[in-house]
Amino acid sequence: ATTATVEELERLIEAATIEANSYEFPTNARIYQPENNEIEDIGSFDFVIIGGGVAGSVIASRLSEIRKWSILVLEAGTVVNSEFNAMLGYTAFLALSDLSWGFRSVPQTTACLGFVNQSCRAFRARGMGGTSLINGAVYERGMPSTFDEWADITNDPTWSYDNVLPLFKKSEDFHLRNPNTPVEWEYHGRGGYLNVEQKIPEDFMTTLFLQGHRELGTDIIDYNGRSQLGASIFQLYTKNGRRQSVYDAFLTPVLRRQNLNIMTESYVTKININKLTKRAKGVTFTRHGRTFRVNAAKEVILTAGVFQTPQILMLSGIGPKEHLLDMGINVIEDLEVGSKLKDDPICQALYISTNMTRPVETLEGRLQQFLNGEGSLTQAYSTSGVAFQKSQFEEQNYADMEFLAATVQRSAFDVRYAGWTNETYDAAWGNNTNAIAINIHNVNPRSSGTVRLNSSDPFDYPLIDFNMMSDPEGHDMAVLYEGINRVFDLLRTPSFQKINPEYRGSPLPGCEDQQFMSREYWYCFLRQTCTASFHVRGTCPMGADPSEGAIVDSRLRVFGVRKLRVADSSVLPTSMSGHPVGTIIMIAEKAAETIKSDYLPYIS
Numbered sequence: 001a002t003t004a005t006v007e008e009l010e011r012l013i014e015a016a017t018i019e020a021n022s023y024e025f026p027t028n029a030r031i032y033q034p035e036n037n038e039i040e041d042i043g044s045f046d047f048v049i050i051g052g053g054v055a056g057s058v059i060a061s062r063l064s065e066i067r068k069w070s071i072l073v074l075e076a077g078t079v080v081n082s083e084f085n086a087m088l089g090y091t092a093f094l095a096l097s098d099l100s101w102g103f104r105s106v107p108q109t110t111a112c113l114g115f116v117n118q119s120c121r122a123f124r125a126r127g128m129g130g131t132s133l134i135n136g137a138v139y140e141r142g143m144p145s146t147f148d149e150w151a152d153i154t155n156d157p158t159w160s161y162d163n164v165l166p167l168f169k170k171s172e173d174f175h176l177r178n179p180n181t182p183v184e185w186e187y188h189g190r191g192g193y194l195n196v197e198q199k200i201p202e203d204f205m206t207t208l209f210l211q212g213h214r215e216l217g218t219d220i221i222d223y224n225g226r227s228q229l230g231a232s233i234f235q236l237y238t239k240n241g242r243r244q245s246v247y248d249a250f251l252t253p254v255l256r257r258q259n260l261n262i263m264t265e266s267y268v269t270k271i272n273i274n275k276l277t278k279r280a281k282g283v284t285f286t287r288h289g290r291t292f293r294v295n296a297a298k299e300v301i302l303t304a305g306v307f308q309t310p311q312i313l314m315l316s317g318i319g320p321k322e323h324l325l326d327m328g329i330n331v332i333e334d335l336e337v338g339s340k341l342k343d344d345p346i347c348q349a350l351y352i353s354t355n356m357t358r359p360v361e362t363l364e365g366r367l368q369q370f371l372n373g374e375g376s377l378t379q380a381y382s383t384s385g386v387a388f389q390k391s392q393f394e395e396q397n398y399a400d401m402e403f404l405a406a407t408v409q410r411s412a413f414d415v416r417y418a419g420w421t422n423e424t425y426d427a428a429w430g431n432n433t434n435a436i437a438i439n440i441h442n443v444n445p446r447s448s449g450t451v452r453l454n455s456s457d458p459f460d461y462p463l464i465d466f467n468m469m470s471d472p473e474g475h476d477m478a479v480l481y482e483g484i485n486r487v488f489d490l491l492r493t494p495s496f497q498k499i500n501p502e503y504r505g506s507p508l509p510g511c512e513d514q515q516f517m518s519r520e521y522w523y524c525f526l527r528q529t530c531t532a533s534f535h536v537r538g539t540c541p542m543g544a545d546p547s548e549g550a551i552v553d554s555r556l557r558v559f560g561v562r563k564l565r566v567a568d569s570s571v572l573p574t575s576m577s578g579h580p581v582g583t584i585i586m587i588a589e590k591a592a593e594t595i596k597s598d599y600l601p602y603i604s
C-alpha cells in the first residue's frame with residue numbers, strides 16, 4: 001500500500017529521468033576504499049552472510065528463525081525505500097542509477113558487436129534485495145527435469161524436482177489475478193513470503209501473442225507447472241502491482257528479530273581463512289573509510305552474486321592457481337572459480353512495423369492505475385506474453401528458446417540503457433512505424449565465458465568476459481537463427497496478419513556484405529545485436545567433483561575449505577531455461593535447511 005499521490009510520483013519520475021540520462025557508471029569500487037591501514041575487530045557472529053541480495057536475504061531470514069544463532073549480513077549498498085522503485089514500468093531507469101554497480105564486459109568478438117566498445121552491459125544492483133531492486137520481477141522456475149539433472153550432477157537425490165518442489169512452494173504466495181492464465185495449483189504455494197501474481201488488465205499485445213501461438217498449435221500453459229514448454233502469461237513477484245524486492249518479501253517482516261544484524265554500506269574485501277586448517281574464520285570489510293574484521297563462529301556464507309562471489313573467493317586465495325599466482329595472491333585452494341560464466345544471449349532488435357494504433361494514455365492516467373495496482377507501470381515489460389520453445393537442436397526436453405513480445409518506440413533512452421552504438425540502433429530500427437519487437441532468447445546456450453580478477457586490489461572491478469555464441473559447433477547461433485524464423489512464422493498467423501506486420505529494418509553496419517535478410521545476413525545481425533540478458537550464472541557451479549570444475553558440493557560447501565558455503569546465482573550447474581530468481585530463492589531456502597540440519601541435530 002502507498003500513501004503517495006500522483007503529483008509526488010510525477011516529481012520522482014522527473015528526478016529519476018534526469019539522473020538516468022546523465023548518470024556516469026563507476027568503473028571501480030574505490031568509494032569503499034579505507035582512509036588508513038588500521039583494522040578494527042568487531043567481535044563474532046555465528047553466521048556471517050556476504051551480500052544481502054536475493055539469496056542473502058532469504059538465507060538471513062531463514063537462519064534468524066533460530067533465535068540462539070546470531071546472524072550478520074554485510075551488504076555494500078543501502079536499504080532502498082522509494083515509491084519510484086515500486087514502479088516496475090521504470091525498471092530501466094533504476095539500472096541507470098547509483099543502485100547499479102555499472103559492470104560491463106570486456107570487448108567481445110562473438111556478440112554485442114553493435115554496442116559501444118563491443119561491450120555488453122552486465123547490470124547488477126547493490127542494496128538490500130540485490131538485483132531484485134532493479135530487475136523485471138518475472139517469477140519462473142524452469143523445467144522440472146532440470147533439477148533431476150542437478151541431482152545426477154551432484155550425486156545427491158535431494159536436488160531432484162520432487163524434493164525441491166516443496167521448497168519452491170514454501171516461498172510462494174500465489175494469487176491468480178488474470179483468470180486467462182492456466183494454473184496448475186498443485187505446483188504453487190500459498191502463504192509464503194513471496195507474493196506471486198500477474199499484471200492486470202491483460203493488454204491487446206498479450207492477447208494477440210497468445211492467439212498467434214494457439215494458431216501455431218502451441219499449448220497455453222502454466223510455465224511453473226509440470227512443463228515449461230508452451231505459451232503463457234508472466235507470473236511476477238510483485239504485490240498488488242508494486243515491486244517487492246526479495247528483501248521486502250523475506251526480511252522486512254522479521255526485522256525485529258534481535259539476532260538479525262544487518263550492516264549496510266559494508267564492502268567485503270576478503271574471507272579470512274586459516275592457511276593450515278583451511279577453515280574460514282571470518283571476513284574483512286570496509287565501511288565509511290574504516291576497515292573491520294568480524295569472526296564467524298560457525299560459517300561464512302557467500303552470496304555476493306555471480307560476479308563478486310568469484311571475485312571475493314579469488315581475492316581470498318580460492319581460484320585457478322595460475323591466475324592467482326599471476327595476480328600475486330597466495331593460493332589456498334586451486335579451484336576453477338569463475339571459469340564457467342554463462343548468460344543467455346538475447347536479440348531485442350527484431351523490430352516489426354504494424355498498423356496498430358496505441359491507446360492514448362496520459363502519465364497521470366497510468367499513475368492513477370498504478371496506485372490502484374494495475375496497468376502498464378506494474379510490469380517491466382510492455383506486454384505479458386511469453387513462450388518457451390524447443391529448437392530442432394534440443395535433444396532433451398528443455399526449452400532453449402524464449403520469446404517475448406514488446407511494443408516499442410524509437411528512443412534515445414533505449415540506446416543508452418542497452419549500450420548500443422547509434423549507427424546499429426538506427427539501422428535496426430530502419431523505417432518502422434507502430435513497431436513491436438519479438439525478443440528471442442537462447443535460454444540454454446552451450447558457450448561460456450569467465451570472470452577473472454583485474455588485479456589483487458579488491459576495489460578494482462572483476463573482468464567479465466561473456467563469450468556468448470562462441471561454441472565451436474555453432475549451436476548457439478543456430479538456435480538463435482531458428483528463433484528468427486519462428487518469429488516470422490508467428491507473424492504469418494491469421495491473428496498477427498491483422499496488424500499487417502512488416503520487417504523494415506535497414507542493413508546493419510558490419511553486415512553490408514551479406515545479402516539482406518539471407519541466412520548469412522541474419523547470422524551477422526545476431527552477432528551485432530545480441531547482448532546479455534542478465535540471467536548470469538555458473539561462476540561457482542555445484543557438482544560432485546572439483547577436478548571437473550565443481551566449486552561447491554551438493555551441500556553448497558566450497559571444496560577443500562571448511563565452514564564456507566556459496567549459495568547464490570553462482571552455483572547453478574546448468575541453465576534452468578529462463579529467469580533465475582525463483583530458482584535462486586529455492587537454492588537459498590535449501591541452503592538454510594541444509595545449514596539447520598548440519599547444526600541442529602533434531603532437524604533431519
Ligand SMILES: Cc1cc2nc3c(=O)[nH]c(=O)nc-3n(C[C@H](O)[C@H](O)[C@H](O)COP(=O)(O)OP(=O)(O)OC[C@H]3O[C@@H](n4cnc5c(N)ncnc54)[C@H](O)[C@@H]3O)c2cc1C
Nearest residue numbers: 051053054055076126130131135136137138268569580581
Ligand atoms: C535488469 C535486470 C532484469 C532482470 N530481470 C529478472 C527477472 O525478471 N526475473 C528473474 O528471475 N531474474 C531477473 N534478473 C536476474 C536476477 O535479478 C539475478 O539473477 C538475481 O538477483 C541474482 O541473485 P543473487 O543473490 O545471486 O545476487 P544479487 O541479487 O545480485 O545480490 C548480490 C548482493 O551482494 C552484494 N555485494 C556484492 N559484492 C559485495 C561485497 N564485496 N561486499 C558486500 N556486498 C556485496 C551486492 O550489492 C548485492 O546486493 C534480472 C537482472 C537484471 C540486471
